[in-house]
Amino acid sequence: MARLTFISHRKPLNFYRVSGRHRWCRPTAYRRVLETRRVYKTVSGRALYGPATAVLYTEKAFMKIVLANPRGFCAGVNMAIECVERVLELRGAPVYVYHEIVHNRHVVERFVRQGAVFVDTIDEVPAGATVVYSAHGVSPEIRQRATARGLVQVDATCPLVTKVHNEAIRYARQKFTIILIGHADHDEVVGTLGEAPDSIVICESVNDVAGIEIPADHRIAYLTQTTLSLDDASKIIAALKAKFPRIQAPPKEDICYATTNRQTAVQKLAPECDLVLVVGSQNSSNSKRLVEMAENRGTKGYLVDDASGLDHAWFKDVRTVLITAGASAPEDLVQEIVKLLEERYGATVEHRHVTDEDMHFELPLSLRKLEEHHAAIT
Numbered sequence: 001m002a003r004l005t006f007i008s009h010r011k012p013l014n015f016y017r018v019s020g021r022h023r024w025c026r027p028t029a030y031r032r033v034l035e036t037r038r039v040y041k042t043v044s045g046r047a048l049y050g051p052a053t054a055v056l057y058t059e060k061a062f063m064k065i066v067l068a069n070p071r072g073f074c075a076g077v078n079m080a081i082e083c084v085e086r087v088l089e090l091r092g093a094p095v096y097v098y099h100e101i102v103h104n105r106h107v108v109e110r111f112v113r114q115g116a117v118f119v120d121t122i123d124e125v126p127a128g129a130t131v132v133y134s135a136h137g138v139s140p141e142i143r144q145r146a147t148a149r150g151l152v153q154v155d156a157t158c159p160l161v162t163k164v165h166n167e168a169i170r171y172a173r174q175k176f177t178i179i180l181i182g183h184a185d186h187d188e189v190v191g192t193l194g195e196a197p198d199s200i201v202i203c204e205s206v207n208d209v210a211g212i213e214i215p216a217d218h219r220i221a222y223l224t225q226t227t228l229s230l231d232d233a234s235k236i237i238a239a240l241k242a243k244f245p246r247i248q249a250p251p252k253e254d255i256c257y258a259t260t261n262r263q264t265a266v267q268k269l270a271p272e273c274d275l276v277l278v279v280g281s282q283n284s285s286n287s288k289r290l291v292e293m294a295e296n297r298g299t300k301g302y303l304v305d306d307a308s309g310l311d312h313a314w315f316k317d318v319r320t321v322l323i324t325a326g327a328s329a330p331e332d333l334v335q336e337i338v339k340l341l342e343e344r345y346g347a348t349v350e351h352r353h354v355t356d357e358d359m360h361f362e363l364p365l366s367l368r369k370l371e372e373h374h375a376a377i378t
């Protein structure tokens, strides 16, 4: 519904200053201006001494959505999803996937509908069947057990996770004690730990640092999970450096480009917003870190799987909402939320580009070989 009134950003409604050139028609925060007109009379019919600005505005409160960019799928997730799609195409259902291919409920449910079977142990995969390893990677023990069962293995591990595995192997060979900063129960950390279990100590928080005892003559290095919080990791690394001044850092940052870019966008944009919505699943480490990043900057954040997870009480007195998505969250779920806020709150969208991102990963060798084999026999 639209309404014509006189406004001044200094005076109450219906009070105006008369001036032909005076620019005073700034809309109030909740009103979206539809049209401005020069008028000579007030709404009550009182004559003016000169023209004033009248503003036609919507009575519907409006909201601004700040849409963070980059957000959503990273190169590793794109590659892992394409692996499962191609294996389903090549081999037909069922295709077994060891652990969730990426930590997103919708991605997993969509694949289940297409015939993928997600398993938590290799023993659940029938001998001789095809198994895809998730983007988070697996330990060598899992590969050995799969080989022993005669499984066809397609490795969708993100190359940036493989890089951390290789660093762990290299440091362990050089007799380092490795402090792996990460969440002990996360698939990625479990896989990396499996590369050198006797050389790795896991450190989850600054509080853990005090309890780490390493003989003085040992060489020490640290590695990190790829999806850690930049804030937390820097605090833990500072505490480790204070306790072990000769600790070696990885040759190249382990926290991946996608985690860094999405967190940096929230770091920059959250302070100008009243609320942050992160699209992602509860078991997605990088999505949870985005909520924490917002809250560390003083803006309330919520993690939602999709539009059905929104609670409209959150939007009371909210004018600006930052929307972003974890690296495993599909874009259609983001757009569903944007559409809902447009329809319900008259929201308008502002796209905010914080960092360029053009990373792409090749499909893994194991899949390319499978495709060649399939082409040769058909």
Ligand code: SF4
Pocket (backbone or CB within 6 Å): 074, 075, 076, 077, 135, 158, 159, 160, 161, 226, 227, 256, 257, 258, 259, 286, 327
């Ligand atoms: S979040 Fe980073 S490490 Fe994880 S799959 Fe994406 S690019 Fe790879």
